[in-house]
Amino acid sequence: xxxxxxxxxxxxxxxxxxxxxxxxxxxxxxxxxxxxxxxxxxxxxxxxxxxxxxxxxxxxxxxxxxxxxxxxxxxxxxxxxxxxxxxxxxxxxxxxxxxxxxxxxxxxxxxxxxxxxxxxxxxxxxxxxxxxxxxxxxxxxxxxxxxxxxxxxxxxxxxxxxxxxxxxxxxxxxxx
Numbered sequence: 001x002x003x004x005x006x007x008x009x010x011x012x013x014x015x016x017x018x019x020x021x022x023x024x025x026x027x028x029x030x031x032x033x034x035x036x037x038x039x040x041x042x043x044x045x046x047x048x049x050x051x052x053x054x055x056x057x058x059x060x061x062x063x064x065x066x067x068x069x070x071x072x073x074x075x076x077x078x079x080x081x082x083x084x085x086x087x088x089x090x091x092x093x094x095x096x097x098x099x100x101x102x103x104x105x106x107x108x109x110x111x112x113x114x115x116x117x118x119x120x121x122x123x124x125x126x127x128x129x130x131x132x133x134x135x136x137x138x139x140x141x142x143x144x145x146x147x148x149x150x151x152x153x154x155x156x157x158x159x160x161x162x163x164x165x166x167x168x169x170x171x172x173x174x175x176x
Contacts, residue, residue: 085113086104128156
């Protein structure tokens with residue numbers, strides 16, 4: 001009887017040590033986002049109930065959300081992700097050129113990403129309060145640029161940009 005009790009006690013100690021090592025591994029190895037080249041983009045983080053990756057330009061930090069990739073049949077990938085980008089933005093120009101007006105925001109610093117083909121650009125808002133801009137065109141990323149002269153849009157001017165698809169091409173994956 002004593003050897004079986006000793007065996008059970010030893011087994012319990014070994015199982016506890018293995019479980020403790022697994023928890024320690026998870027604490028010291030964060031879940032990371034990788035780009036199409038296998039390079040680490042950053043740790044997977046959450047802001048405003050959205051999963052994403054933190055980026056910093058100057059003293060402005062934001063979290064850029066990611067989403068599962070869908071195919072043409074609208075089926076989701078089990079493993080591939082992409083940057084979440086605005087589907088429509090306003091411009092002061094009449095032809096959707098120049099910087100957009102930041103009226104949508106993600107992250108702790110007002111930002112949004114805009115996709116044009118395979119290029120995803122992250123726009124950071126300039127410092128200061130929102131103000132009303134006069135927009136003269138609207139870019140719908142599925143149908144293209146539409147002239148819409150003289151409508152007001154409350155938002156921010158662009159303070160900085162970063163083309164995140166240059167450094168971190170899609171598809172993105174998640175792992176350790």
